[in-house]
Amino acid sequence: MEKNNSEDFNLIEQFLNGDENSFKTLFEKYSQRVLSLVYSYTKNYDDAKDITQEIFLKVYNSLENFKKRSSFSTWLYRITLNESISFLRKMKKEKNLVSIDEVNEIEIQNNSNDQNNYDRGLMEKILLSLPENQKIAFILAKKEQLSYREIGKIMNISEKAVESLIYRARENIRNFLKNELG
Amino acid sequence: MKHLKKSLISKYVDNMIKDQKTNDAIKKHLDECVECRQVYDSYIKIDNFVKNFNVDIKDDLYLEFLNRKINHSKTKISTFRFSLSFALLLSLIFLLSFSLTLFTGRKNILKVENYTQNNVIDKSFSNFLSDGYSDIISTVDWTEK
Structure with missing residues (x-):
């Protein structure tokens, strides 16, 4: 982790000294992770x-x-x-403007995706079923391998709260899988 | 057999239990208790599920980012240009209105000056010829002593 940090700091230093390629390296290192995290919010x-x-x-x-x-x-x-949160807020405001036809269209698109890739569909369904805080804490812990402390810093909550969110996320997913897969 | 709290199993899965004795005790219990083991296994399965969750990137994200960056700086420049021309226009309007006010103000002052001069002379002359003045004048002894 420390090594990773100093690598990032070096890249930042180089970028600030005018080396644009350092930013490209940072982008390539983190864009996939950021995209996955944002996707868990937007589902699009x-x-x-x-x-x-x-x-x-x-x-x-x-x-x-x-x-x-x-x-x-x-x-x-x-x-x-x-x-991501500000995007969700904006979406909630615009949600009322989406017509019923458009909603049906979105549902049809989602269903066709599910048929093409069941695991992906199931995963999306599970992510959809989780409350935002649980979802983010769990993804940061498992996908990004961050400690409770780091997640707490990111989400502005205590370590104890992170622990509880991850536990509840696991339990919710377990119950969801029980209901889905029997 | 007493079962482990699920929240403790969750913490154990995350390697967040610092005390080695507690860790060993949990491990021993999981080897013996089928129910707790099932919970533990399901947590591990779920973790792997989330770990493998990835969004496939279909496009060249960095190239698209570069395009966006260029557009962003273009917008910034045009916004700057717009604000600059707006500020120039405002200051021009201000200067124009200020000079107009000065010009018309000077004209008005001249008018007032002329008006007051004429009126004051007229008035003092008419006052001089009024009855009151004649009365006062009549009381004055004009003869040389």
């Missing part, structure tokens, strides 16, 4: 891609303000969460 690839690019644009423009008090990944995931 195009939206997730769009938000991911916005996040990296924000990072690109504000890297000089990064104080190195936390690791780069913690800072990046925090921006990711904030951007």
